[in-house]
Amino acid sequence: MTTQNLLVELFVEELPPKALKKLGDSFAATLAEQLRAMGLATAESVVTAYASPRRLAAHITHVLLKAADKAVQQKLMPVAVGLDPAGNPTQALIKKLSALGADVSDPAQAVAALKRAPDGKAEALFYDSLVTGATLDTGLQKALDEALSKLPIPKVMSYQLETDCELPGWSSVNFVRPAHGLVALHGSTVVPVKALGLKAGNSTKGHRFEAKKDVVVLKDADSYVAALLNDGAVIASFAERRAEIVRQLTAAATKLGGGVRAIEDEALLDEVTALVERPNVLVCEFEKEFLAVPQECLILTMKANQKYFPLLDAAGKLTNKFLVVSNISPSDASAVIGGNERVVRPRLADAKFFFDQDRKKTLASRVEGLGKVVYHNKLGTQGERVERVRAIAKAIAQQLGDAKLVAAADTAARLAKTDLLTDMVGEFPELQGIMGGYYARHDGLGDEVANAIEDHYKPRFAGDELPRNTVGLTVALADKLETLVGMFGIGNLPTGDKDPFALRRHALGVIRMLVETECPIGLDLLLRVTADQFSAIAEFQRERIFGALFDFIYERLRGYFKEDRASQTESGIKQSFAYSSQEIEAVLALKPSMLSDIEGRLFAVMQFASLPEAPALAAANKRISNILKKEQEVDAHVSEVLLKEEAEKKLYAALKDVVPQANKQFEAGDYTASLKTLAALRAPVDAFFDGVMVNAEEMDLRLNRQGLLKSLHDAMNRVADLSRLAA
Structure with missing residues (x-):
């Protein structure tokens, strides 16, 4: 056709x-x-x-x-329902055929046109028809x-x-x-x-x-x-119009020279593409005096309110020029340029006014005002929340450093939320934290505390940078943990795609900070320290909350470690690799509290999985796990006197020889070496299962052999649950 x-x-x-x-x-x-x-x-x-x-x-x-017309076969009903004992159509069959538009004037002929075929339990009647194409x-x-x-x-x-x-x-x-x-x-x-x-x-x-x-x-x-x-005069394609805007933005910035470039913002680019049908990029400017205002404020007001593209110099600093994507292309664009410059001026003036007014009060003077701002009706005010974050931050700082770190973390935590009461953040909520950093420097608090205040919301999104210093890391961890424990404590858990308090993002932020900075604090300790600050959480509720929150965080861990990782070869070449689901499950099955260890454990398991001994040892581990599961409690104790078979004696001797070395490597954090050392157990383990009956009739022999297997199981599964590697 x-x-x-x-x-x-x-x-x-x-x-x-x-x-x-x-x-x-x-x-x-x-x-x-x-x-x-x-x-x-x-x-x-x-x-x-x-x-x-x-x-x-x-x-x-x-x-x-x-x-095209289409042949369709339709199942009608079982033969026993459609035909009587004499083979004549029942009323049910005639009614069905009529509904399908079949000719039933001659019932016998109508039945003859039907097909019989088995359909599971019984024989059924099928009707072939030709459906006219649309x-x-x-x-x-x-x-x-x-x-x-x-x-x-x-x-x-x-x-x-x-x-x-x-x-x-x-x-x-x-x-x-x-x-x-x-x-x-x-x-x-x-x-x-x-x-x-x-x-x-x-x-x-x-x-x-x-x-x-x-x-x-x-x-x-x-x-x-x-x-x-x-x-x-319309570019119909969204993609072509977008590409044309990018081309014109680049050309306009290049023409200005000096390494000037338009700010990159994919969402803004999409929005502007949706506002014009035939784009025309024009260069505008504003008074240089406005550059005294933090550039984040100026950039945000130009992008969010006016849909302009601010221009940055080669060093990434804001210039007093910006680009406008106009929907008209007059021969003389001066009126369009002038109009946009007049429109942006009051916006920038407002930002300057807010900045000047906010600096008339110190951040410390605003702390008391947080007590009048409701955080959550079940969790109190922002002031109460700040006190909880302070206590958590101090506890973390005590684990990470000295009294100086504790003092700096306490100061940053006490002041981190005060910029919520400023005019600038009231107008631009997106600047919370950022403005706190500027005002902290103005108050003479120094870069360490100022950076921590600015960074305590980080990471804000996937791929965002982490806090720049230990003080910032401490306060950011405290802030996110307080939110997670508090919301889980009152039952505000994410459901489906709804996560109004961004708890998934907070959990991933905690993971990234603990893993990527190799923070030497266990997750269980962090959660207990955090829960101690909530008097509303009864003692009996804590274990339930810990269990739910642990599962929640470990679910995010699975996704985090499924992403591609990067390694560097001896020649300096970066390579990409990914852990398998089996390797991830093997490590996370132990739920190691020290998240900073997980990357090392995963890498060790990946190296172990590539060894020729790995499949047999993983299968043996799975077999041992199944044997031990059937027993209520097995003591990892072995009596040499009760070792009768040669294979069990050799396995016990191998354990005494190999395990101390593997444990020493494990305690030193060399998980790869520990697992490679344990790989030497393959031959005695195989021989044991070939020649020894674990569940012997004599109870003392049975318990001793189970104890031997328990000792083997404990030794081999310190890094990960190797049975998870079994196919």
Whole structure:
């Protein structure tokens, strides 16, 4: 069958910029998916999504005018139900056939057309029919309806339609924005579909201000992009428009010289791409006096409020120039540039005012005010929370350093939340912590404390940097642990994709800080120290909370260690590798409290798994585990007098020879060497299982052999549960 390309476009008022790309992708994908399901699109069909501020469109190649007819076999009912003992159709069968549109005027002939075939327990009747393929008219209508209903619309609005009745606007429609046009072209033929009160045609509108023609007529489906660009001054493709913005941003920054570059922000780039139909990048500037304000404040207000791209110099410092992505391209852009400069000036002036006002009060003077800010109705005020964080931070600092570290950590923890009461953070919550660092330096507290205040929220997201110093690490750990234990204590656990208190992120932050800084404090100690600060958590609840929180953190650990790791060869070349799920489970099965040890344990297990002795020892470990599980309690004690068989004597001798050395290596933290040393046990272990009956009839022999296996099991599973490596 011959095919032609299909174009569908919905022309609307300005769509929500942050949702535009998802809307465009969803619209095109659902259309294509539905057409394929109906047999109207082929396996060779290529789908291209288009999305601009005022349109959603899809171009689909190789679309049929009519889908092929399809033979369908339908199971009706068991033979015993459909036919009486004489072989005549029952009323149930006739009724079923009638519902399917079969000719039942001659019951005998209708039955003869049926097929019999076994279906599990009994023989059943099957009906063969030919289903007529869908036409594009009806199929596209269904696909379009489905595509619109499945759009990930952030918020629906209701608007009225002009109708042919005497009262205009009597009908109303619910959609993301009012729709004003619909195009549906199969080749050059209009497909008569409807949507949102609109009938499909072959014309659309271009740029709101710069289109060469008020109405852009499309010759056929394939002329869409060129016609919109030439007659409508619109770049239809989201990706092409984005690439053009990047090109212009780079060119404008390069032209300024001095290593100037536009700030990188993928989310801002996507949002700006969704705001313009034909981008034009212009260079603007503001007064240099505003550069006295912390650059984070200026950058945030320019990006968040104005959608501008600030320019940084070669050293990463903010300049007094910025880039604007305009939606118009006048011959004289001075008015556009001047307008944007006038708009940004009050924003920057506000930031300067907030900064100047905030510095009139010290952070220390704001501490008392935290007692008036509710943190959570079950966990008290921010002031009470700060006291808990202080106590946790001091306990951690005592484990990591001296009295100087304890004092610095206490100061940073006491002041870390005070910037929440400043005007700047009130206006820009994203700057919490950052502004605290600036104000701490202004108060003369020094870089160590100031950096700790700024860093105590880190890591904020996946891949974010960790706190820069030990004081910051201490306060950041205390802050995240306080949140985790407090929220688990009152039952505010994440459910599904809902995690309003970002507990998953907090748990991953704790993991990263403990693992990547090799922090020598056990997780159990950290959780108990934290729980001690919550008087509301009863003693009997703590074990339950610890268990749930341990499982929660270890679940995050599994995901963390499944990510690719990096190692460096002797020649300095970095290589990437990944731990297997078996290796990760082997280590985490022991739930080692010292998270800083886990990486070393995993690497040791990975090295052990590559040894030729590993499969046999892992299988033996699994066998030993199964034997010991059947016994209530086994004492790891061996009496040499009761060793009767030569194989058990040799295994015991090997244990006495190998285990002390392996234990010494384990205690020194050389897990790889410890496991390699234990690999020497393979031969005596194999010989033991080949020649010794563990569950001997004599009870003293049985208990002694179980004790031997328990000694072996304990020795071999200090680094990891090696039975998890068994296939």
